[in-house]
Amino acid sequence: MGQTIVEKIIARNIGAGSVKPGDIVTTSVDRVMLDDIMIPFIADKFHEMGFSKIWNPHKAVLIYDHLVPSSQLDDIRHYKAGDAFALKYGIEHVHRSDGICHQLMTEAGYVKPGDVVFGTDSHTTTYGCVGAFSTGIGYTEMAAILGTGNLWVKVPETIKIIIDGTLPDNVMSKDVILRIIGDLGADGATYRALEFAGAAVERMSVSSRMTMANMAIEAGAKCAVFTPDEKTAEYCGIVLNDFQRNLIGDKDADYCRILTYHGEDFVPVMACPSQVDKIRKVSELEGLPVDQVFIGSCTNGRLEDLKMAAKVLDGKSVAPFVKLIVTPASRKVYQEAAACGAIKTLVEAGAMVTHPGCGLCCGRAGGILCDGERVVATNNRNFLGRMGTSKVEIYLASPAVAAACAAAGKIVSPI
């Protein structure tokens, strides 16, 4: 019997020849991500458990992103708790303003293909873009990992998603994952792994794959994985070893479900208020007035996203009364977008460019909205009240669609 990618990763991690779905195994954790919202709670639980040292401080990464820059005085309390914890237990990988956690974990080289990684944020599924097994957990379990280096997991069943052919020019990987979430439903992949394959996926950049792995949780998935290839190796700055090169879903592996799509069949879509699986074609929503547009987040704040937005807005202006907020996913993305001229184009079009962080996506700062307003946003959740009051309408879309809407002042399809 062959194995899925996730089964291969877990089997190697625990030193077994093979594992099967449903097996409960204790993993040795390769890396953990702690975020600024959860760090005071992680510290409290760590102390409550009676630990006096972190199993391997080098494997822990602490990232301040939800609260950067501070918008409330309480935010500073979290920085202080984080700094004190890092200092006391020797965590050296601390990022205080470098970008959004999920962007940094792969961009800064903390996660490699085949790793087992946990983070205190549900979008930790993102690191499957480089072929890692990664998922979100609560702060109590994070404290337990910090003390022991281990966490038990149930080996998930895998849903294989094959996308062959070529995507149309106006379709981004965001449109692809939104449609898949719509097809699976918000709980269609609960407890399961998503494994992506096919010609359209192979052609995608690591950044595009990141958008899809990031949103796997919106179908309830435990994780989402892509086979590491030469693009992955270049992105991670490594040469793939035999194990990493072999992270391919075997033909005779046991998949609980296989979905096949043709790239040519995808069109620009949106997730409508207030469920991520409420997917409609953009063409069916055209004309709805828009108050604000947000391009950013760990889902779609990367260089290719900002370049796409700049391409759409080149020589155009943001429509009157519309606010366009652009948030690069990291300092590095910000620098690269500045160097290539994308930032200049966006600013000339009328965008407000903010420092990298989670602020608006989690409704904490930098453009929160009020009753009756409608926002087109490139982030991953349109839950009630997510970006302001509970009477804000959030439409999730790709950067190409979002930029087109900003110029038009209403929902329109990208060219």
Next chain:
Amino acid sequence: MSVGKIFKFHNDLDTDQIIASQYLLLPTIDEMKEHAFESLEPDFAAKVTPGDFVVGGENFGCGSSREQAPGVLKALGVQAVVAKSFARIFYRNAINIGLPVIVCRELPDAVKTGDEMELSLTDGTAMANGKSYSCTRLPAYMQQILSQGGLIASLNEQAH
């Protein structure tokens, strides 16, 4: 276990509704709990009494990994969350903090807010409106974590 009042919620109830992100910076769970379900039931914290039940549909607790979501429900004295199915991270977090999460396929559609119910964790049954429903029984080790009050208490117990 004792009889409690039901608060009923819809399918795909996400953790942002249980506790919105703007309240996650409050210093303690006790301060956060006043805002539980605020967007859907602004008076929830005032109306819920210890021993009451939260009943949901499919995919209860989807969305963020925030452990504060089961945390505020436990702090308000919610006896258990009963739903047709649970999102993975919420389920795991709830067990770890000692909040019973029970899968029951039929009960949610048969009850409404204000009804009363009774739950037996050991039998795997729930009673509501004079009818008995079978629920998924928790595996022994999860029951043990729950009976000891969560993961930390359970780990400490093992250490002694």
